[in-house]
Amino acid sequence: MKIAKVVVDVPASQTDKIFDYIIPEHLDSYIEVGMRVIVPFGPRTIMGYIIGMSDESNVKKLKPIKDLMDISPVLTPELIELGKWVADYTLSFYISAFQAMLPQALKATYHKSIERLADQFEDDQLNKLFDGRDEIDTQELLDVGFDMNRIKKAEDLGELKIVYHVGRKETYKKVSMIKRQMTEVEIDQYRAELSNRAKKRKEIVDYVAQLDEPITFKQLLNEMHTTRQTVQPLIQDGVVNIFEQEIYRNPNGNKQFEKTFPLPLADQQKQALTPIVDDLNRQRNNVYVLHGVTGSGKTEVYLQSIERAMQLGKEAIVLVPEISLTPQMVNRFKGRFGDEVAVMHSALSKGERFDEWRKVQNQEVKVVVGARSAIFAPFQNIGLIIIDEEHESSYKQEDHPRYHVKDVAIKRAETHMCPVILGSATPTLETYARAQKNVYQLLEMPDRMNQASMPEIHIADMREELHAGNRSMFSTMLVDKIRERIDRGEQVVLFLNRRGYSTFVMCRDCGEVKTCPHCAISLTYHQKHHLLKCHYCQHQEKMPSECPSCQSDSIRYFGTGTQKVEQAIEAVIPEAKVIRMDVDTTRRKGAHEKLLAQFQNKQANILLGTQMIAKGLDFPDVTLVGVLAADSLLNLPDFRSSERTFQLLTQVSGRAGRHELKGEVVIQTYSPEHYSIEYAKQYDYSGFFKKEMSLRKAFQYPPYFFMTLITVSHENPIRAEEVTRVITQLLEKHLSENSKLLGPTPSPLEKIKDRYRFQCMIKYKYEPEQKQVLKRILSYYEPMIQKEGLQIQIDLQPYQLM
DNA sequence: AGCACGCCGACT
DNA sequence: GTCGGCGTGCTC
Numbered sequence: 166m167k168i169a170k171v172v173v174d175v176p177a178s179q180t181d182k183i184f185d186y187i188i189p190e191h192l193d194s195y196i197e198v199g200m201r202v203i204v205p206f207g208p209r210t211i212m213g214y215i216i217g218m219s220d221e222s223n224v225k226k227l228k229p230i231k232d233l234m235d236i237s238p239v240l241t242p243e244l245i246e247l248g249k250w251v252a253d254y255t256l257s258f259y260i261s262a263f264q265a266m267l268p269q270a271l272k273a274t275y276h277k278s279i280e281r282l283a284d285q286f287e288d289d290q291l292n293k294l295f296d297g298r299d300e301i302d303t304q305e306l307l308d309v310g311f312d313m314n315r316i317k318k319a320e321d322l323g324e325l326k327i328v329y330h331v332g333r334k335e336t337y338k339k340v341s342m343i344k345r346q347m348t349e350v351e352i353d354q355y356r357a358e359l360s361n362r363a364k365k366r367k368e369i370v371d372y373v374a375q376l377d378e379p380i381t382f383k384q385l386l387n388e389m390h391t392t393r394q395t396v397q398p399l400i401q402d403g404v405v406n407i408f409e410q411e412i413y414r415n416p417n418g419n420k421q422f423e424k425t426f427p428l429p430l431a432d433q434q435k436q437a438l439t440p441i442v443d444d445l446n447r448q449r450n451n452v453y454v455l456h457g458v459t460g461s462g463k464t465e466v467y468l469q470s471i472e473r474a475m476q477l478g479k480e481a482i483v484l485v486p487e488i489s490l491t492p493q494m495v496n497r498f499k500g501r502f503g504d505e506v507a508v509m510h511s512a513l514s515k516g517e518r519f520d521e522w523r524k525v526q527n528q529e530v531k532v533v534v535g536a537r538s539a540i541f542a543p544f545q546n547i548g549l550i551i552i553d554e555e556h557e558s559s560y561k562q563e564d565h566p567r568y569h570v571k572d573v574a575i576k577r578a579e580t581h582m583c584p585v586i587l588g589s590a591t592p593t594l595e596t597y598a599r600a601q602k603n604v605y606q607l608l609e610m611p612d613r614m615n616q617a618s619m620p621e622i623h624i625a626d627m628r629e630e631l632h633a634g635n636r637s638m639f640s641t642m643l644v645d646k647i648r649e650r651i652d653r654g655e656q657v658v659l660f661l662n663r664r665g666y667s668t669f670v671m672c673r674d675c676g677e678v679k680t681c682p683h684c685a686i687s688l689t690y691h692q693k694h695h696l697l698k699c700h701y702c703q704h705q706e707k708m709p710s711e712c713p714s715c716q717s718d719s720i721r722y723f724g725t726g727t728q729k730v731e732q733a734i735e736a737v738i739p740e741a742k743v744i745r746m747d748v749d750t751t752r753r754k755g756a757h758e759k760l761l762a763q764f765q766n767k768q769a770n771i772l773l774g775t776q777m778i779a780k781g782l783d784f785p786d787v788t789l790v791g792v793l794a795a796d797s798l799l800n801l802p803d804f805r806s807s808e809r810t811f812q813l814l815t816q817v818s819g820r821a822g823r824h825e826l827k828g829e830v831v832i833q834t835y836s837p838e839h840y841s842i843e844y845a846k847q848y849d850y851s852g853f854f855k856k857e858m859s860l861r862k863a864f865q866y867p868p869y870f871f872m873t874l875i876t877v878s879h880e881n882p883i884r885a886e887e888v889t890r891v892i893t894q895l896l897e898k899h900l901s902e903n904s905k906l907l908g909p910t911p912s913p914l915e916k917i918k919d920r921y922r923f924q925c926m927i928k929y930k931y932e933p934e935q936k937q938v939l940k941r942i943l944s945y946y947e948p949m950i951q952k953e954g955l956q957i958q959i960d961l962q963p964y965q966l967m
Numbered sequence: 968a969g970c971a972c973g974c975c976g977a978c979t
Numbered sequence: 980g981t982c983g984g985c986g987t988g989c990t991c
Contacts, residue, residue: 171991177968184991207990208970224991314983951968952986 167193169230170217172259173206174273178947181258184213185222187229196230199238199245201271203231203331210329212273214263216245234333239267239526241543243580250576256939256959257566265566266541270519274332277303279316283324288315291324300328335519339409341382343396345373346406355404365395373405382407413520416513422499427469434462437608441470444584445477445548452575454555454600455588457610458848459819460617463588464494466610467551468501470586475505475531479548479583483534484570486557487511492758493783494553498534507542509535512754537562540573547581550574555587555596556812561964569962571596590819590850591812594861597854598868620790620821620828622814622846624837638733643791643831647738651770655788655826659734659773660817661727662797670697670708674717679709683919690722692729693749727773730793734771746774782820788828790821795834795842803913803966804866807841811853814845865905865928867962873927873935874963876912878956882921886911888955889923892942896927899938904929913966920956 167188173180186204188196196202196215204213205228212234240248244266252262264272281299286292294311295301306316319325347355352374359367369389386392400407430438437455444451457463471481485494498506507521507530524530525542533542537560540550552560552574560570571587578585587596587605600607613619625640635641650657669687670679679688681699688697690708698705712720727747734741744764751757757777764772765784772778772787798810814832821828834842844853862869875892879885889909897906908925915922929935939959949955 168991173990175968175990179988180968180990182991186991204991206969209968209990211968222991227991 166220168219168222168227169196169202169215170219171202171204171213171230172216172263173204173213174211174260174264175206176258176260178258178944181260183216183259185219185224185227187227188218189229192230192233195233195236197238198242199240201234201239201273203234204228205231208327208329210331211275212331214240214245214260216240216249216259234273234331237526239271239543241545243545243577244541244543247541247573247576247580251566251568251573253936254572255566255568255961256936256943261565265538265562265568268515268519268522270335270515272334274334276330276332278328278330279303279306279320279325280328281325283322286319286324287322288319291315291319303327334515336516337411338414338516338520340412342379342408342410343373343376343382343385344379344406344408345376346403349374352404355402365389365391366398369396369399370404373399379408379410413524414514414517416508416510416517416521417499422496422503424503425497425500427472427501428465430465430469431462431612431614433457433610433612434466437466437610438469440606440608441466441549441584441586442473445470445473445479448582450578450582450584452578452585452587452599452605453608454592454596454605455586455608455610456592456597456600456850457588457590457608458613458619459590459816460613461590461610462614463553463610464497467553467586467588468497470549470551470584471502471532474548474583475502477548479531479546480544481532481549481551482539482542482544482547482574483532483551483553484539484560484574485534485536485553486559487536487777492761495534498532502532505531507533507535509533509539509542511536512757537570540570540577547577548583549586550578550583551586551588553588555589556591556593558809558964563965567960569964591815594808594854594857595868598858618827619848620788620818620830622818622830622832622848624842624846625831625833626837627833627835637737638730638793639737640831640833643833644737646789646829646831647734647741647771647791650789651738651740653788654767654786655770656764656767656784656786657771657789657791658778658782658784658787658817658820659730659771659791659793660778661730661773661775661793662795662813670720670722672712672715672717672720674719675712675715677712677714677720679713679720683916689726692726727775731773734773741771742769743771743773744769746772746778748775751777778820784820786826787821788826790817790828790830792817792830792832792834795832796836796839799836799839799841804861804864805964805966807839807860808857810839811841811845811857814842815848815850818845818848870905870928870930871932872962873929873939874924874958874960874966875908875926875939876922876924876956876958876960877909878917878920878922878958880920880954882923884953884955885921885923888946888949888957889925892957893925895942896925896938900927900929900932900935904932 169186169188170183171186173184198215198217200215202213202215203210210231240263248262248266249259252259278300281295320327352370356367356370369391372389385396399405441453455463455466467483474481483498495508507524509518509521525533525544533539552571555571562568574585596605599605623642625642627640630640647657670690671677679697681688681704683704688699691698695708696705697708709720711718727745731743731745734743744760746760750760763769792814795810795814798813799806818830821830832842840856841853861867877885877889877892886909893906893908905928906925909923912922912924943957946955946957950957
């Protein structure tokens with residue numbers, strides 16, 4: 166008997182195993198490993214993934230698979246193995262790993278309904294409810310507040326049964342096509358028989374007579390300047406045939422990408438490319454760290470490596486941090502490789518994303534450019550994986566499965582025996598340290614292209630500004646330099662780090678700060694609706710007119726949001742034209758690209774924005790970059806805050822003077838003596854690296870130690886702390902002596918959505934038993950997780966310590 | 968997760 | 980006596 170091994174769509178620890186099902190004969194010739202199936206599960210019917218087949222099973226009573234959901238597998242054998250590996254290394258459920266690898270559109274939907282079996286119900290209210298129908302969705306019963314127990318009774322009487330439906334979300338876009346149906350001879354005859362008055366129809370007949378390929382109905386109507394009605398008789402008479410054809414949704418509209426060709430390479434680019442090409446030719450698996458300053462031409466190296474991979478008949482995956490934010494990057498890939506590229510933004514709709522994914526599944530493209538999840542593209546012959554801006558924190562998934570894209574990339578590259586390129590101007594310490602130890606291969610590109618020099622960085626000490634009586638958010642230096650650019654017709658980018666510097670509300674009399682009652686973080690003031698909002702939950706409230714604590718009316722909002730900066734610029738420099746880019750102005754689809762285009766066309770002289778303008782942008786006339794609050798990142802409770810600050814400053818500075826015009830950077834800060842600011846000013850990556858490494862060593866942080874963060878949350882703070890303490894003690898007992906345990910301590914975000922959070926941290930060098938110990942602890946707490954709403958998060962190598 | 972089964976107190 | 984509350988255990 167043929168048995169299918171199935172992972173069912175129930176994300177729970179008790180169902181996190183493989184279930185066996187009989188493959189019924191009628192499905193036997195269609196079924197393949199990697200397909201989604203519909204299976205009975207207890208009283209229910211649910212979706213599952215076939216992850217293997219077998220001839221035997223240890224289970225006595227097997228049920229048969231109900232149906233297949235796919236014609237061809239959605240998971241390749243490689244991806245199935247990869248999914249298991251991801252689940253294992255992140256301590257997640259198999260099902261969560263598989264779901265994370267596939268587009269959202271492939272998730273199953275469920276609904277329940279009751280089906281009539283008898284003509285009459287004992288319960289007269291049921292007769293009324295059914296009203297002649299044979300099936301009712303249970304949602305309808307819940308809506309009218311019908312008592313489910315009466316359904317139970319009717320079911321026991323055999324009057325009805327409960328049916329479970331598995332639905333699908335994926336949809337396929339279709340378009341009407343027109344095809345010539347008659348032979349030319351037949352058409353000639355048909356035409357001759359038409360009345361002389363049917364002028365338009367003859368025209369159309371002539372047009373379709375010369376059609377060899379099907380065209381869209383719409384195109385026919387456009388070219389003939391006619392309407393549906395005119396074509397209808399031709400369809401009826403069988404001159405042409407109308408049929409529906411499936412097409413891919415096109416997220417780019419009708420945008421044409423200008424074809425580009427490989428550029429001549431500078432020496433440093435050649436030196437970087439050579440070993441990669443060599444590996445491609447010999448199918449060697451290496452990890453390269455491409456350390457290139459901003460503007461050094463990393464992208465061209467990527468493009469030419471990919472080209473070589475394609476020449477060898479292989480595929481490439483390119484990961485970019487947040488692709489919708491860098492349309493320029495998409496343009497470069499589409500421009501070079503055209504239709505061979507699938508693009509997976511986060512800004513795409515579910516359907517568009519699904520279609521891009523299917524281009525890969527159907528082997529119609531050779532290259533994927535996308536954000537994190539694109540690492541799971543179902544390619545079967547990968548020749549190269551590139552991670553651009555490898556230091557970006559968005560490469561770490563922050564919910565289950567908590568994978569880091571670098572780990573997955575390296576794993577896939579090992580399977581496919583291909584190189585990986587980790588590109589960055591500011592590699593993470595972990596990555597660069599491995600390159601120095603020759604675990605990874607280091608490729609350095611220290612020079613900017615076209616002999617462009619790095620912009621000069623000036624530090625504006627905001628303490629001095631304050632002492633000198635300047636209470637505004639701009640230093641005198643920055644204002645002067647902005648004026649200069651505007652006079653010269655050049656452009657300015659102003660960068661504001663939103664995190665930690667957004668508008669919070671404080672009472673000037675008593676110092677009271679308005680915080681979220683559920684999350685214990687300061688509320689943010691939103692001017693538009695005069696509301697205070699929480700960043701973590703949905704909480705919002707009205708801006709108070711007096712201080713809730715001391716009733717003073719001097720309660721004001723402090724800090725700076727982009728809106729406020731915009732107003733301030735306009736006050737100081739009235740002639741400035743500002744484009745503001747933040748979450749608010751870029752929410753609408755395509756808004757991002759539109760704003761950038763406006764800036765490109767010089768409809769404004771200042772681009773003001775948050776994180777999203779820090780990377781990838783390249784405008785020839787930008788000669789000044791201002792960082793308004795450099796230290797806002799520096800003060801976050803995270804051991805990576807210095808590294809993040811250095812990365813950010815370097816990244817932002819790279820936006821200025823990339824072309825003929827020389828650039829300048831002004832960094833405003835209250836702590837100009839901090840080493841991450843000083844080294845950023847000098848463009849001294851290796852200096853920063855050494856300094857930061859020595860601190861990491863002293864305080865036993867990565868890359869010298871590995872870390873595991875365990876966060877426990879509960880409604881009751883005492884319970885949360887108690888569980889955290891017990892877990893810490895258990896770990897203390899079962900882990901080796903060399904490992905350091907920190908905690909229990911309150912999390913940096915002590916309270917989120919009415920849950921109190923405590924954490925404990927493991928720092929270790931070598932701890933082969935750790936995962937097993939953690940698994941045991943998790944299973945010990947399983948009952949409490951289910952019953953009393955306890956939550957335990959385990960993050961191996963965390964990126965965010967909050 | 969969801970569902971059934973089973974055991975207890977509160978009610979016609 | 981029965982209804983309905985929730986704790987317990989299972990799903991191939």
